[in-house]
Amino acid sequence: MAASDSESDYFDGGDFVVPDGDEDGQHEGRSSKRRRIRPPTRQEDSDEGQSTDAFSDMDADLINDIDTPVRYEKQQARHNYRSFIPKRTNPSENIFVTQLTQPQSSPERIRGPKWQKPKPAPPSHVPQVTSLPEDKDGDISDDFPDDDEELRAAMAASLESFEEDKALRNGTSNGHNRPRQPTSTVQSAAIDGVFDLDDFPDDVFDSSPPAPRITQPNQAASFSSNHERATGRLRQTNLFGMVTRNPESLQDQDPGPPEKDEPPTHHKLNLDELDKWWYPTNLGTIRDYQFNITQKGLFHNLLVALPTGLGKTFIAATVMLNWFRWTKDAQIVFVAPTKPLVSQQVSACLNIAGIPRSQVTMLTGGAPPGVRAEEWKSKRVFFMTPQTMVNDIKTGIADPKRIVLLVVDEAHRATGAYSYVEVVKQLGRFNNSFRVLALTATPGSTVETVQEVIDGLNISRVEIRTEESLDIRDYVHARNIELETFENSDEMEFCLDLLSRTLQPMVDQLKTLNAYWQRDPP
Ligand SMILES: Nc1ncnc2c1ncn2[C@@H]1O[C@H](COP(=O)(O)OP(=O)(O)OP(=O)(O)O)[C@@H](O)[C@H]1O
The missing domain is CATH 3.40.50.300 (P-loop containing nucleotide triphosphate hydrolases)
Known part of the structure; x- marks a missing residue:
């Protein structure tokens, strides 16, 4: 998975971007996502009305600090913010994810490797296997771990896709119209073990995302021609012709939650502010x-x-x-x-x-x-x-x-x-x-x-x-807990006894009302 993919998952689908320059690099991994912006001006908050004295319980310092326009302005100046502007209008899905270091995904999605034997390809795509070594009874040689026709078909499709990739990268063909190699030649190369590492896509050995997409060899071929031409990107396959996951291929199998059909809110919205959200940075x-x-x-x-x-x-x-x-x-x-x-x-x-x-x-x-x-x-x-x-x-x-x-x-x-x-x-x-x-x-x-x-x-x-x-x-700070147990002194015991006796009549009363179930006061 590309680094940018991980990052966008981490930030809930990459919904928030910085609209223009002024990148702030002081926080690792966020430089392209956040920027410092100016604090709100008095003008922006001009509709806020006057302060009143209804806040009598508040901290006196706090009140002194913010109860006049001038002081409030100073306080605002102390606040730093960053703003985040959604790229999409529907930035997050109803998916339950608690560990945000993982990519978002539907909980029912199967995780981990999943392998399925490829189904036989339709006759028109089944490659010729004339070059495979056979013993005198016509059986496939024991040099092959499996004599499964399907496996050979899958290998042929896989090799075919490498050829397509190579042709694409060399720019000699769009991969769709290129002259096809005779299948038997491709298979011979496999048997002789003459793969050229240059033929592999750069990311072929990258660790794969959890569940590889199960694709039939013929499907892989058509995916290759359509998808690659559309996106200009190479795909990653394994030796069985299966296409590994990539964001585009996920779309048809993980549609996400259905669109919500909610009536618009009755609250009056501040349209100037709706395209961003603020994140205070004044705490550090x-x-x-x-x-x-x-x-x-x-x-x-x-x-x-x-x-x-x-x-x-x-x-x-x-x-x-x-x-x-x-x-x-x-x-x-x-x-x-x-x-x-x-x-x-x-x-x-x-x-x-x-x-x-x-x-x-x-x-x-x-x-x-x-x-x-x-x-x-x-x-x-x-x-x-x-x-x-x-x-x-x-x-x-x-x-x-x-x-x-x-x-x-x-x-x-x-x-x-x-x-x-x-x-x-x-x-x-x-x-x-x-x-x-x-x-x-x-x-x-x-x-x-x-x-x-x-x-x-x-x-x-x-x-x-x-x-x-x-x-x-x-x-989280490490806690150092030292436990010490003290015996009550005689004087303390005496006081507890007195308190208990004082409370006893009330406890008895509560008991008769079924509001307390113990005999003695707590
Ligand atoms: N991002 C931050 N950077 C620096 N200090 C912070 C940050 N976030 C919170 N603090 C400080 O951590 C302290 C504890 O914060 P706060 O009281 O919000 O925690 P809390 O989880 O609500 O605790 P409690 O469970 O006791 O209510 C406060 O002094 C607060 O200023």
Whole structure:
């Protein structure tokens, strides 16, 4: 497989290219795919409105840093981005691939070598075998491992194709009209072992892609003449005349998923931004796994299972930034299970991505409904708990049709009747055009639990990495765990006993309500 093929597979079908020069070579393997572009100007963000004070829970430094136009401009200047422009309009297929270092392929495709005895060629193509040595009974000599007519036919076709290749490369013929060598001569050469290495295509000994295409000798010949003339490329065959895989030959056997026939989204799209997506580079090195997962998250309802500390928030912030830019007034909601987590994620996201502060708010149940209603009308990015979100949808404060992206933190909680599931259910009732990005470090201990999360959040694709995954190994720090066991002192035991006795009446009460099953307090 050519290097460019591998790379395009790696980048999800080579969908993203740099439109013009200014290549940035600082990240290996990406020089032709990415370029640094200028940060957004004030003009570009001019429709973002004014900042408000509804963000009272936020980090004071953060607010100081971004709450005035001048400071915001400075903050934007600090952000660096690269933009990626899809070559195709339908950049990725619905194929489940979790290890992006492998080429994308349908899961049902047979991998590894596959060999099938060639079927006999039709009579008109069956070569003469007059030159094959025979013993006195007319049988083929034992010098040949197999006396199979089909095998000889295959070998003849294979040799024929080498001749075609040679003729093509010498430019003496187009391979289609060239005068045919008498078959018996070709076979004699095979028997005498007089192959010229120059006759082999350059890539004939390259390691082949997994499953060679099974082609009949006569098919190989016709493939050669049509395909090679069409593409100007040589094909790779093995000694049995089978054509090995190449991207063109895959098309007829791996059509991919059917085209989706979806109605267009009701969200107002920002046509100027639709042809590219942005990837912040202000954190430093581009990490391949983050880049690949982010790209998937933009186009699929994605469950990301990534160990702690590997930058799930960065992925979320980048997906949010792009949906923010792609749409004109659609809303983005980031839900986290607790208020402290929500607050932490606001700061982290705003520090990473260049979403304008004036469009962001954090809504908690503590804010009066009037304030919340006002925020839902005027802001585009919301950080909140799922319970608040459900309430706001049910009370009509939030318009579920305006939501274009839902980011779910600690997504493993999305089971049973947890509010995450309810949020997705409520959104789905009114809105058939919203993306879900679910983040977790611990997707679940059983397949059933993970499936429940997938079902509960309408997930269509999963990206899982463990600490052993190849593409994250460089970023996982070795842990040195030292275990020390301490005995409780008498004083501690006394306190525990007192606490236990205090809790006992409540535990008994819970037991009678069938809400707790143990005899003693935990
Ligand atoms: N590409 C990157 N380059 C440098 N630092 C990064 C990059 N991505 C993330 N980080 C940093 O790694 C740290 C952990 O990131 P983050 O909190 O997003 O991880 P997480 O996976 O969300 O963790 P948790 O599971 O605890 O929520 C942060 O300090 C963040 O700034």
